Amino acid sequence: MTDAKVEPAYCNDSDALLPAIKETKERGCAPAELVADTAYGSDENVQQAAQEGIDVISPTLGKPKSKEEKLIxxxxxxxxxxxxxxxxxxxxxxxxxxxxxxxxxxxxxxxxxxxxxxxxxxxxxxxxxxxxxxxxxxxxxxxxxxxxEESDEFCEKYRQRSGIEAVNAKLKRVMKLGRLRVRGRARVRYTVNLKVLGWNILQAVRA
Structure with missing residues (x-):
């Protein structure tokens, strides 16, 4: 894992994408392609990420009327x-x-x-x-x-997105991220970062 963020529940997920891109670029580990779910795929995010040289692969947020009802x-x-x-x-x-x-x-x-x-x-x-x-x-x-999004190329690339759910599940089960024993944003952020670091070390040992 190259980036982890702790945000209050009221924060919008889409606002987390660009700061994450900026931080990973500063550390020299930014991806050329970033596969994300719909919440991160706003037009603004896609455009600004492209300016940073990163292609965001994400379903379009919001759908127009179906073609059966009206040509679009x-x-x-x-x-x-x-x-x-x-x-x-x-x-x-x-x-x-x-x-x-x-x-x-x-x-x-x-x-x-x-x-x-x-x-x-x-x-x-x-x-x-x-x-x-x-x-x-x-x-x-x-x-x-x-x-x-209807092309085989997009479907093949976006298929990788499902893999993160398995990682999230293991972080909760193995690293106990689903039940932290600390309170307060600073303590939670510190604990999450340590657990993510531990996960990365575990993956490096297994590699």
Whole structure:
């Protein structure tokens, strides 16, 4: 184990990721890829971790309506370099693309084409009176992550996440982390760090 934190119950798990990355980088043991559960995979965390050269592999927090109910941004082809939608699920290109404040993009499709489209009843563009749709860079990043999560590569990498649960269980059972005999954050932090150190020594001896 390269990092352990003791936090009050009211703290948000997602806030612990970036400090952990910073500390492991300072100690020279930061990973190139970090597999984490959904709580740590906010767009902000993923973006800031990328600036540190670390790829966070985590499911996207929050899911849009299912594709059975409505076509979503995930369904539209996008130019990865420009971040612009290049067409609709029906294969038609937008007739206008405008960029607004903070990179928000507005795409407009031909109303005549939309009127005869088979996807009209559940298309986010076809349902709009102006056949126009807006999305932000953040919404696009989340959509692209959701698409990537369906790939075999993501599933293979994220499969490693389940291994940490076994480690957590052993820390509680073998190192007695589940029932500490001290109180107060400072004492608890000190005790946890010693137990994690002991666990690392135990693993080194077994290696």
């Amino acid at each position: 941004l995930d369904d539209f082809p996008v130019d990865r370099e420009t971040g612009r939608v290049t067409g609709c699920p029906g294969g038609e290109a937008p007739c206008e693309i405008r960029e607004g404040e903070k990179g928000k993009l507005t795409i407009t499709f031909d109303a005549t084409i939309c009127a005869g489209c088979d996807h009209r009843e559940y298309c986010c563009v076809g349902l709009d009176a102006d056949h126009r749709w807006e999305y932000t860079p953040k919404q696009l990043r989340l959509a692209q992550r959701r698409v990537a």
